[in-house]
Amino acid sequence: MSLKHKIEKGYLIIDGAMGTYLQKSGLKLGELPEMLNFTRAELVEDIHMKYLEAGADIISTNTFGANRLKLKNSGKTVSEVVWQAVSLAHKAIDTFHEKHQGCSKSEQTANPKYVALDLGPIGQLLEPMGTLPFDEAYEIYKEQVIAGVEAGCDLFIIETQTDLLELKCAILACKEHSKLPIIATMSFEQTGRTFTGTDVASMVTLLEALEVDALGFNCSFGPAEMLPLIDRVLSLTHKPIVIQPNAGLPKQIDEITVYDTNANKYAEIMKTIVAKGVTIIGGCCGTDDSYIATLTDIVANAPERVKRERKSVTKVSSFAKTVTLGDNPVVIGERLNPTGKKRLKEALRNGEKDYILREAISQVEQGASILDLNIGLPELDEAKLMPEFIKEIQAILDVPIQIDSSSVACIEAAARSYNGKPLINSVSGKEDSLDAILPIVKRYGACVLGLTLDDEGIPSKAEDRFAIAEKIVHRAESMGIPRENVLIDCLALTASAQQEDVIETLKAIQLVKRKLGVKTVLGVSNVSFGLPKRELINKTFLTMALFSGLDAPILNPGNEEMMAAIDAYNVLVNNDVRSEIYIEKHSKVVPTNNPNPKPKSSTLDLKQVILNGLKDLAVQNTELLLETLKPMEIVDQIIIPTLNEVGQSFESGKIFLPQLIQSAETVQQAFERLKSELKNEEGPSLSRGKIVLATVHHDVHDIGKNIVKVILQNYGYDVIDLGKDVPPEVVLKACIEHDVKFVGLSALMTSTVESMAKTIRVLKAHDAEIKICVGGAVLNPEYAKMIHADFYAKDARETAWIANTFFDIKS
Template identity: 35%
Template sequence: TITGTPPEVAAILMDAMGADVVGINCSLGPEQLIPLVERLASVTNLPISAQPNAGMPMLVGRETVFPLSPEEMDSYVPALLDAGASYVGACCGSTPLHIKAIAEAAGNHTPKERPEIAPFTAFTSRTGFVKVGHTEKPIIIGERINPTGRKVLAKEIKEGSFAMVKRDALAQVAAGADVLDVNMGVPDVDPATIMKRAIMELSMLVDVPLSIDTMDPAAMEAGLKMYPGRPLINSVNAEPEQLAQVLPLAKRYGATLLCLPLGRGDLPATAEQRVELAKEIVLAAYEKGLRSEDLLLDPLVLTLASGQDSAVQTLRTLAMYKETFGFPTVMGLSNVSFGLPQRPYLNSQFLTMALSHGLTAPILNPLNGTVKKAFVAARTLLGFDPAAAEFIADYGLDEEATVTNAASKKVTAVSFNSDDPLENIQHAVEQGEKELVIELVEKALADGVDPLKITKNALSEAMNVVGEKFGAGKVFLPQVMLAAEAMQGAFQTIKRVLPDSGGITRDTVIVATVKGDIHDLGKNIVAALLENNGYRVVDLGKDVDPEEIVAAVKRENATVVGICSLMTTTMPMIDVTIEAIREAGLPAKVLVGGAVLTQEYADKAGADSYAKDGITAVNIVKKLLGDD
């Protein structure tokens, strides 16, 4: 999808949310949909639908033509069915004759038997998924985004700053976290509002799945609504009120759910008591329509100070969970050493024992070298690291070099402490650090750094890097928008601190969707990116008459006009609008774009440039105006 969601991720989430059929429509021809159907079929047993266009559109004169005839279209039907499609139809460019031919081809073909996909538990982010279970290699859930016991982090969150939250997220991912636990438990703030913002910020910043860590149902639902994927809910216990509030949320939003063996009475001291409580939660979850692959179990980790056999009972619980349920297991590691010296050492020893007893996903601090090394070593010893490749890659150097190497990796990923202030600002924009970049720009200006150097050598260079990564598929639209927002914050800071600094405010750009077309997602993205690059943008909206666009160009003295069409039926309005601008004698450059447009069409229509995406549009505007 435009935001980077692959077929597998979409299918896993839709399956969990209760879809009856998943599929792909429009966008491509049948030949291009075949491998995508195969990818859907690799993760779900749901029926799959495929509705391709009648081939990839071509421009003949001023008419958009879809090249595949009914006979050519039906030739792809056997391959679509063999790939896993249960239903086949057609979209743009098709006619009743196409549908008839497809139906006949489907009726005459006996598809290959579709392999049954064994149930599995997975978390998804917007762009990827992580499997967890006893046959999968153990994963790390990063624990650092938690203000408990962290006064500075709690203070920042309370003040509305998420700089430390984002730095902790990036640092944990760089250190190997597969999932990030998000706890926003700060007094005197609205838990739903703060959780919603945290999930929004982090889901744009990192590619790994998130765990929504709260016992507040309102905050839990706010996070679930905002999250573009299948998260882990951490957690639900056996109290009837909790079950009644949390289980429907997990079902409605397709989340995985961590079951914590606690009830209204005393803490369950033995493994047997914990297993019985887990059974209560699991049966209640089944009654609400949740599946086995939606559930994970927590063995309940108590500090060693609470009793000499507390750790032993946790290990016994893990083993009994594996035998009784077979579900994945998650536990907070650091609780075991609370109140004791040498905590990293105790944690690492307990971690290896727990992994050997059936732990699949510890919640830990991946930045702690002792604990992280124990985790990698245990995964290797348990047979999840063939030829010890991961262990050797991480720890194949001597001790001193290993520490230096790890520190170097961490600095490269998340540090903004270079001696070069422009480099710090550039990295902050690339990472989408909206709050931090303001501080860095203010400091650079106070130290006498030329604002034009900041603009050219830091801000513009950062967006060039982001643009290259976007073009290479290494980042997606949300990260681009985050970087652009950081850049806008930097521009505004320069204007605020040095209102007379020249060269910052750029030209006016008009944007509009042409007459008859009511789509505006792409236009809105381009407008936001242009604004965040310092341009003044006048957005005329959608379904805009050519005359209105001409009048706006005159009124606003615009130097660039960006027009788009998302439908084949409205493509001719691109030609009409450009013709109106030219007849009015306006010198403005015309940039066109939209899903159905091509470079060839733009050239024939007389446009000055064509942009296939938002990043390209910004770069073209810069070049058209000599701002590059």
């Protein structure tokens, strides 16, 4: 039985933590765990043996951080580290089989052991949240994957991911350079999202689309805390689910990190998890072979695996939101298409990103669930610019995007770096179109919009349009693209020129829905071209199309009549139960003509600029305000209240890390403009206070610290970021030079917590008034107290609350 078959049909046990053993065995302060593959090869091999003896079917290589960035100063190449790690794992398996020669060769073959190349996070945030380009991240993973394949690994485990785009990078690298199975897991917070904002549905949507072999969760917290996430993921996918929790939650006893869930309790909860339908189990931080040994009985006595039916659902997603088509009409906003839009053409030609972003924001506020994005002007390099515009939109909005282009190169480039599962517009019944577009759809797991036209043009009759739709669907399925990933546009023709063909569009929609069962899309406004009162024609045609089976109209969501027609339709077909949404939206009488409209306040303009993260408009709006307000009035009356609103939205889960970062960077632009006004004037500082941040000496992980920096800047603090691997003396020097009394220290590795303690001692010895806030995955309140930190912050948001209290600023 192949490994892929075992993943699909059986139960598998993965090993537990590598780091837990290495730390117990004397991993030195600041030492890269991967270097122990060379300096203490026998130790790494022995850890693998312990897990094999405990019953693990899959052992993970000691390569969690084996990428070019983390190994930069190690003296070893990625290839050398990966080869050595895979060799040690295979050697352990060979030793295990030799030790158990009492079992026959056939028994060994029937119960083989597998080596998984462990791929952890790169350690830097990808654009737009960070500075690492998508293509560079891909190359980093590609290097690891090629080395793993050449070294002889059996599968890939991509683990502890929190950024869906980085996970996509890793998966593409695996798929494009091997045919080995892929297991992908993300680490979630108890909010039900990763710290970058990805929810379970969006994770599932993308990972299903990219056809990983198994998906699930690792790290984060203990098995009990994972139960709600497990219920959610099981309800969304038929894919095999893998769960690797920590040994509960960490705490500090006598300066040693321990976890609150022992092996027996762990097994008790894991038994419940397997009973729910999880088929691949293992452990993460704090687990060892005693934990894994308890899992063997669970698997041995597990019920016969129940086949979970594949869910045929048409859905697209961003990194944080999944839109499902089928139940209610889904509006695709049409305004980011330059056809017939002079102002948009000017903006595209002039590179006015702020105009495009404002249009995107406006459409979402007006009710669009998906945004069509088309930048097709002859003078523009679509393949270069489309990914950039998508990145900008995804930095401030969480709605899915429809990639709309006639350029194959543009579609390929955009689909590749898109964060989520996009909708591609479009493919037609033309052979060259099918041959060019469908492979891209398959490669990136996208949905695709099929147009009912071919080399002969758009047929007049519904039956002929249906025939083209059927051809598109069947060709897609022949390439392994599931039917639910194909949507059909039966194409609206103009009533002024082809009046008799309009009804054929509606008939074609009905045929497609009835005979093919796929979702339908339609650009509605074409029907009224050349006629007076176009809105009336459009609204009537939209209603007729909805009753014919239209799932997703492409229209201007700013047209109140069209949106109201959809609301009315939802009432009449019982989508809007008890008419609650309709009543809420339409029970208030709003005057259509206001003879004395109030001009928009400039103060509101800057607030909206900050809330929406429109960086390019920050300086312009600040300059307008300076005509009537003093710099500190702008700060006190507008910026600080808006910063608080952004922070509250982040804390409540209304916005996520990408939007928070954009707002923070927008504020920085405004601050810079205001500072230039005050540089020669006496007055209060624009900064709420100065804070020094550092990841402690010998610790090379700084993602958490970087997130803290962004949030503190968002609250108006002047952050002096010393980076990672910072010696205590450097932290002290920064405090003296900048007269800082508040310091934030981060440590991710247990082995570097002593560096944190030393840094605190150095700072306190110099100035007892310096207050120190500590945080990181290996810390907790008890240990923070033990090392004499003044504050412990469980996450970045709590750091901001502590800083606000320290600086006596009310949120």
